[in-house]
Amino acid sequence: MADPAAHILILDDDIDVAYAAQLLLRRRFGSVVSLNDPQQLQAALAERAPDVVLLDFNFTPGRIDGAEGLAVLDRLRALPQPPAVIALTAYADVPLAVEALKRGASDFITKPWDNARLIAAIDSALARRGGAGAAAESPLMGASAAIREVKAMIASVAPTEANVMVLGENGVGKELVARAIHLASRRAAKTFLAVDMGALPESTFESELFGHRKGSFTDAKEHRAGRFQAARGGSLFLDEIGNMPLAAQAKLLTALERREVTPLGADRAEAIDVRIVSATNLDEVRLFDPSVFRPDLLFRLNTIVIRVPPLRERREDIPTLLRHYLDLYQVQYQRPERVLSGEAIERLCAWPWPGNVRALRHACERAVILGAQPEYQFGDFGLAAPAAAVPQEIPAPEPQLVLGALERDAIAAALDKAKGNISHAARLLGVSRAALYRKLGKHGI
Numbered sequence: 001m002a003d004p005a006a007h008i009l010i011l012d013d014d015i016d017v018a019y020a021a022q023l024l025l026r027r028r029f030g031s032v033v034s035l036n037d038p039q040q041l042q043a044a045l046a047e048r049a050p051d052v053v054l055l056d057f058n059f060t061p062g063r064i065d066g067a068e069g070l071a072v073l074d075r076l077r078a079l080p081q082p083p084a085v086i087a088l089t090a091y092a093d094v095p096l097a098v099e100a101l102k103r104g105a106s107d108f109i110t111k112p113w114d115n116a117r118l119i120a121a122i123d124s125a126l127a128r129r130g131g132a133g134a135a136a137e138s139p140l141m142g143a144s145a146a147i148r149e150v151k152a153m154i155a156s157v158a159p160t161e162a163n164v165m166v167l168g169e170n171g172v173g174k175e176l177v178a179r180a181i182h183l184a185s186r187r188a189a190k191t192f193l194a195v196d197m198g199a200l201p202e203s204t205f206e207s208e209l210f211g212h213r214k215g216s217f218t219d220a221k222e223h224r225a226g227r228f229q230a231a232r233g234g235s236l237f238l239d240e241i242g243n244m245p246l247a248a249q250a251k252l253l254t255a256l257e258r259r260e261v262t263p264l265g266a267d268r269a270e271a272i273d274v275r276i277v278s279a280t281n282l283d284e285v286r287l288f289d290p291s292v293f294r295p296d297l298l299f300r301l302n303t304i305v306i307r308v309p310p311l312r313e314r315r316e317d318i319p320t321l322l323r324h325y326l327d328l329y330q331v332q333y334q335r336p337e338r339v340l341s342g343e344a345i346e347r348l349c350a351w352p353w354p355g356n357v358r359a360l361r362h363a364c365e366r367a368v369i370l371g372a373q374p375e376y377q378f379g380d381f382g383l384a385a386p387a388a389a390v391p392q393e394i395p396a397p398e399p400q401l402v403l404g405a406l407e408r409d410a411i412a413a414a415l416d417k418a419k420g421n422i423s424h425a426a427r428l429l430g431v432s433r434a435a436l437y438r439k440l441g442k443h444g445i
């Protein structure tokens, strides 16, 4: 199972559709519940808050304006811990998909869906959400010289149309930078759409990005908009571009060079009107290796490069980030305000934070939930001691501790082999990126 902790809610009046989705998703996610009527929503939310909601937009027979779905979307987004919402649109309705994205949906899928694409969309939504509610909307915190430089670059490139490439390890805040560029640009009122390029199945790459016409291949039962069309007028964030196969890179290059895309089966190309921001955690040696990444595509994407340094290289930001996320989770979990003990601050500032700000955020969430003393202690943050420091003489370890240690070692080995690339490591371990992030959080890696 890819993510046993995830709770997925399907809201679709078509019982067959909901059942098919349930069958598919039950094999991968811990809990999958389907509802056929929005009136059942309140009770379902009271029972367990979902991580991801798959939301159909029309419930009353004959209605196709999507207003019912948009109302549910607004309700879900207003929850204290809003789930990620993936819009299910039956009519390849681009304006509706765009409206849903503007109101906070994380993605949209056109019915009938491609199974791999649906799973990839849920995985991405879980990874982005990181199990931590609205925290993704945090502003870019920090006042270190490195972050001040990043903010200054954002301010100067945002008003231009230049393509920006954001580089940095996993969890340093590349997507936050991309969003900040969008929000400071003249496109701010339009859509910001993030696409995990590493998760797009190769077989449906073109249809996902550029769309397709009804009948262009066996399963193309309806016209379908691609990501380029859905983000029209706004910004398209191409995340994890370092994980794209070379064949897909060639297709993307052609679209960017011509500034137009041709949906599969269409006889005319459509002009592109998107600002491209891309990101990768590949180090620059690998990025400049032509066997990994096409130099001509790199040249298209990296007009401006913004490097976000790892947290261990800007430790002065750690106290601000700790306070920010502790405050956020205290409010979210309705826990009392507490300060950090001196020992905790000292050790947290010295911690290497290989998972960067994402790991710090998870650690803060844990401390808020588990901390039981008047001040937060280092131990509340659940950061695992390095493997070598684990005492060897424990007489009869409990089986789950042994399993935990084995899991941690396997993750560490996979990360090492994948040179820190989360997507590659997840593939080596046979789990989704979302699941791996959760495990990294669990083990404090």
Ligand SMILES: Nc1ncnc2c1ncn2[C@@H]1O[C@H](COP(=O)(O)OP(=O)(O)OP(=O)(O)O)[C@@H](O)[C@H]1O
Residues within 6 Å of the ligand: 130, 135, 136, 137, 138, 139, 140, 141, 142, 168, 169, 170, 171, 172, 173, 174, 175, 176, 177, 239, 279, 281, 321, 357, 358, 361, 422
């Ligand atoms: N400077 C920052 N201030 C506040 N929150 C931050 C900062 N940097 C990162 N975060 C938080 O850390 C988490 C990870 O950030 P983000 O998704 O932008 O990282 P990323 O570099 O795109 O990661 P990945 O490469 O794994 O996709 C998010 O919850 C984000 O809000």
